Amino acid sequence: MRTRPLKVALLGCGVVGSEVARIMTTHADDLAARIGAPVELAGIAVRRPEKVRAGIPAELITTDATALVKRGDIDVVIEVIGGIEPARGLITTAFEHGASVVSANKALVAADGAALHAAAEKHSADLYYEAAVAGAIPLVRPLRESLAGDKVNRVLGIVNGTTNFILDKMDTTGAGYSEALDEATALGYAEADPTADVEGFDAAAKAAILAGIAFHTRVTMDDVHREGLTEVTAADIASAKRMGCTVKLLAICERAADGASVTARVHPAMIPLTHPLASVREAYNAVFVEAEAAGQLMFYGPGAGGSPTASAVLGDLVAVCRNKLAGATGPGESAYTALPVSPMGEVVTRYHISLDVADKPGVLAQVATVFAEHGVSIDTVRQQGKGGGTSHSNVVESGGEADLVVVTHRATDAALSSTVGALRELDTVRGVVSIMRVEGE
Structure with a gap:
C-alpha cells in the first residue's frame, strides 16, 4: 500500500x-x-x-x-x-x-x-x-458502466422521496394534498420551501441526467417536460383506485420506437397496482430500467438523507x-448518438380525463364526437351524478350536474391537448376537472 x-x-x-x-x-x-x-x-x-x-x-x-x-x-x-x-x-x-x-x-x-x-x-x-x-441507490454507475454494452430503451422512476411520501399518504389515508404536505414537512421530508420537490424541478434534473447517460446523448433540464403534483386531488387518487391504479410522480425517459429521438418528462401519472413501482412507499425511490438484452431491471432504496x-x-x-x-480516469461523457429530444406533444400514452358536465341527454355523444374528431380513441367512460349514481356505458341522465370520467387508448399528447381545448368549448362541459396520464401498462 x-x-x-x-x-x-x-x-x-x-x-x-x-x-x-x-x-x-x-x-x-x-x-x-x-x-x-x-x-x-x-x-x-x-x-x-x-x-x-x-x-x-x-x-x-x-x-x-x-x-x-x-x-x-x-x-x-x-x-x-x-x-x-x-x-x-x-x-x-x-x-x-x-x-x-x-x-x-x-x-x-x-x-x-x-x-x-x-x-x-x-x-x-x-x-x-x-x-x-x-x-444511495446505485444507478448512475450501472447505467454508465454495467449497461454500457446494452441498449437502454426506457427509464421509468420515482426519484423524489418528498413527493412519493405525499402521494403515498394521500393514497393510504385519504388526506388531501395540503394535509399530506404538512405531515411531510413535520417529519422533515419536505423543506420549508418545498417548491423544488412538489413542482417537479428536483425530479426533472435527475431525469435529464438519467436520459443523457441511458441514451448516450445530451439532455439538459430545459429539455425535460415538467409538471408538479400540486393539482393532484383526493378525487384523482380515488379515481385511480377504481381503475386498480395508484398515482406517482414519475420521471420517464424514453427512446423513440424508431430510435431517432428521445423524450424526457416528469409528471404525476396513474400506474397499475401490478407494476413494481406501485408498491414503492413512504419516501423511498425506485427506478425501473428496460434494456434490450438485460430486460427489465429495478433499483430501489432510500433516495435522500x-x-x-x-x-x-x-x-x-x-x-x-x-x-x-x-494514473487513469474513469468513463467520461458519452454523447455519441446526439439524438434530438422530441417535444412533449409527440409523447404517446393513455389518459384519464375528468369532466364536470351537465347531466342531460346527449352529453356523452357530444363528448365522444370531440374525441373522435381529434383522433383520440376512448377506452372506457364512467359518469357519476353529483348525487352519487354511477354508470359505465349508459350515462345517467337525470338533469343537473355529473362527473364524467374518460379513459383513452394511446394517443399523442398533442392530440389530447387539442381534444381538451375543444371540450372546453362545449356548452355542456362546465369544466375539465383533471387530466392525468396512465403509464406502466
Whole structure:
C-alpha cells in the first residue's frame, strides 16, 4: 500500500457533508484498504465557521473555498454545496489545479454537465456524481458502466422521496394534498420551501441526467417536460383506485420506437397496482430500467438523507482515488448518438380525463364526437351524478350536474391537448376537472 495519503477537500458540511466527514474519519482504515492508499481530509469549506460541528477538527474549517481547491496538493474535491454558483466555478478551478471531483449536485450536472465533462477531460480528471440521482441507490454507475454494452430503451422512476411520501399518504389515508404536505414537512421530508420537490424541478434534473447517460446523448433540464403534483386531488387518487391504479410522480425517459429521438418528462401519472413501482412507499425511490438484452431491471432504496447520500459520495470517492493511483480516469461523457429530444406533444400514452358536465341527454355523444374528431380513441367512460349514481356505458341522465370520467387508448399528447381545448368549448362541459396520464401498462 502507498503510504502518502490522497488528500481530499470537502466543499460543504451540512447534512451530507458532515456525514461524509464522519465516515471518512471512522472508516479511514477500511477506505485505505479498499483504495490502496490512505485518504486524508485536508480541508472543509463552509459558509458559517462559527457553527459547532461535532467530531470535526476546527483547523480543517475554512471559509475560502477557492483557496482550498487551488492548493495544488488536493487530489479529490468533494462538492456537496449544491446550486449552480459558486459550485460550477469551484469545480472548474479544481480541475485546473489537478484535482478530480465527486459531486452530489444534480442541478449543476443537469444544467451544465457537458461543459463540466469537457473541463474534466481537458485536465485528465474524473467527474463522478452517483449521489446526484436517487441517493444511495446505485444507478448512475450501472447505467454508465454495467449497461454500457446494452441498449437502454426506457427509464421509468420515482426519484423524489418528498413527493412519493405525499402521494403515498394521500393514497393510504385519504388526506388531501395540503394535509399530506404538512405531515411531510413535520417529519422533515419536505423543506420549508418545498417548491423544488412538489413542482417537479428536483425530479426533472435527475431525469435529464438519467436520459443523457441511458441514451448516450445530451439532455439538459430545459429539455425535460415538467409538471408538479400540486393539482393532484383526493378525487384523482380515488379515481385511480377504481381503475386498480395508484398515482406517482414519475420521471420517464424514453427512446423513440424508431430510435431517432428521445423524450424526457416528469409528471404525476396513474400506474397499475401490478407494476413494481406501485408498491414503492413512504419516501423511498425506485427506478425501473428496460434494456434490450438485460430486460427489465429495478433499483430501489432510500433516495435522500445524509447517510444514504454520503454512501454514494464515498463510493465515488473510492473509485476516483483508485483511478488516481492507477494514473487513469474513469468513463467520461458519452454523447455519441446526439439524438434530438422530441417535444412533449409527440409523447404517446393513455389518459384519464375528468369532466364536470351537465347531466342531460346527449352529453356523452357530444363528448365522444370531440374525441373522435381529434383522433383520440376512448377506452372506457364512467359518469357519476353529483348525487352519487354511477354508470359505465349508459350515462345517467337525470338533469343537473355529473362527473364524467374518460379513459383513452394511446394517443399523442398533442392530440389530447387539442381534444381538451375543444371540450372546453362545449356548452355542456362546465369544466375539465383533471387530466392525468396512465403509464406502466
